[in-house]
Amino acid sequence: MATYRFDEREIGEDHPDFQAMAAAAHSLHMRPLCLCKAPGLEMYVALIRGRYFLKRMPETGSQHALTCSSYEPPAGLSGLGEVLGSAIRSNYDDAGTTTLRLGFSLSRRQVAAPKNDVPRSTNSGVHQVRSDGARLSLRALLHYLWREANLHRWVPAMAGKRSWYVIRKNLLKAAEGNFVGGRRLADMLYIPESFVLEEKEAITARRLAQFKRLQHVRGTDRPLFIVIGEIKEIGEARYGKKIVFRHLPDCPMMLRSDIAERLERKFMQERELWNMFGDLHLVACGTASIGQSGIPAIEELTLMLASAQWLPLENSYEKTVLERLVAHSRRFEKCLRFNLAADKPLATVVLSDTPEPVVVFAVPPESPDDADKALADLRSECQYQVVVWNCAGSEFPDLPPAKS
Template identity: 45%
Template sequence: MQRFSIDGREFSEDDPALQAALARVHQTKTRPLCLCVTPAQPGIPMYVSKVSGHFQIKRMPESGPEHSPDCDSYEHPPELSGLGEVLGHAIKEDVDDGTTMLRLDFALNKITGRAPPAPSESEPGSVKADASKLTIRSLLHFLWDESRLSHWNPAMSDKRSWATVYKYLTQAAQGKFTKGLHLPSALFIPEPFYVDRKEAIAQRRRAFFSHTDKSDRPGQKLFIVIGEVKEVTGARYGKKMVLKQMPDFFFMISEGLNQRLKVFSDEVSLWNAYPEIHLVTIATFSLDSSGVAHIEEMALMVTTEKWIPFANVDEKTLVDGLVENGRRFVKGQKYNLPSSKPLASVILSDTKPRQTAVYLVPSSPSDDYMAALNDLTSNEKLEHIRWALGDVMPSIPPASVGTVTS
């Protein structure tokens, strides 16, 4: 449980007096201090934001690695994943009001006559990749990180369902703004589906589509959906996609878009091979006058049964093994990075005195790839393990005695 110091007084995160203390220092220069580090070190400055009338303590931008690995505010060094490339450019946090500005490279409005996104013959997110903007895949990765669904510790076993994903993704979207919109006004995350409540659920869905904030941008407003794919079937023209959480609603996929989705053949192949995993989609879509949803742009991501993202069979083997052995770790994500650039697949936060980063190295890496990997592994604050794919998986250091797992 996190503990904080505010004006010299200590509070636990569930202290009934904490809200009043935060109200006193909100919009002042007083910084709450996170006391997760050893007593010999000073506390780590945080800031206070107000969301829906509730005060929250948030970590300062780019301060995640300063926290203890056992702390809820800990984040691995951003340069180990694709986050490092976009943080401060496509993602900008404002500590004065607690908001985050996101710059997106995809449209949230549809203008008649404008051509759809050009087909890509390369991997998703890499052709237009730009450190100053988030691709649609990168937005999904960011929200997955913000909701801590990319984090794992043994206390999470048997506690992750779509209800959990829905709850934390919804919370993660709060305070995020883009293109003049508060992200939750455009982001639709389907709630858990129950047959006996389907009419009420459908009514709330229709209300969301009818009463969201209006934008002064030209053209038809587009929505963003994040959900788990149930099936994609043939339609009279193109395909239609059904999400597990919305079996009574479908999304039309044009034949042209369906052809462009071939860049996600690896994700679909993994989904077909492992019945227990989840295929997650993020997509922009419009609603026509009859209420039918038409997808404009989309990306896919596979996750383990525990909703932890992975990219290939070897990475699934690594992640599943860590979960089975009760390890605590953070899963690295690519954001805008193409596969030609390295990243840490996982960062183990239960090894001491230093966390351990594990890298999956392709069988025939380029010289540029190895140079970038050597640069990443020069960080002496962490231990580094390289797994050359095709070789036997190297030994993973055991968890340190006394590591907190809740």
């Protein structure tokens, strides 16, 4: 548990006086200090739904101790560096909120289509990635929430404790304090509850109440909401396809045939790995609408693979890395791509149980020709020890041991 200094007093977040001390610091615009390293690192106070939280100042995560909850590797090791400060803006001088700029629409204008015209999909290419780093793609938004929920981190004590209940709870908490175009992100986010047979009617009632708030009203632009869930199956419907989410068996979401075809083509690798390895999770993040029929329909979608521990991964080589680290009880953080193009090198993990951070790169055999140079450039800019696994035939390298 982190310890903070308010003036001359040092307390932790679990102290009975913490909320009162944080409230006073917030009203006086004071900067409490995180004491993970001497002489202390400035934090700011965020007010979210009536409670106060301490957050690290922007671009200071790598200055905190490895064991501190505020530590994070330099943004340049992941895709975060491309969007931080542009698509993700922390308002630490206000209420501690964060403003997000999205690269996809949350409404659809009602325009009559010509007769015999087939609606075009709004899916804009592989992984929803655009070259404009100033806005978050669907995948980048999912990675952002996963990171804010600390679901990209692993410590051995988490073994057996990550259920969908925990995933949902942390994602909803991570969405708090984030705003899109002046609207609360949490108000436009739907994540299915964990299904419990004995509570089926109550769960359904809560879902219908939320859908009613999100439902399209005739004659206005059609509002879209963001849905995040684990896919159980993508199957045939009478017209087009349907997605069935786990924990939401009685409410499939419709998927137009053209979007389904693009999904099959763009995410072939993800679906192949998901079909091959039964312990993988396939997480979807998309926009959807609810028409007069009350049936939700997907508008855009991205997919993300996650390990048995819900750690995001891109390929079988990353799966090997994550499984090895978990099996050896290592503590680490998974680096996320956000908007970064698929042909750009990305650190796989950063070990946080060593005296100093260790960055691990897993380089797939099918990497582009200029990958070696790009990786060399990234290594030259990295201030940490680097370990590279060239996956084309070489054995997994020895890693520095965890400190005792």
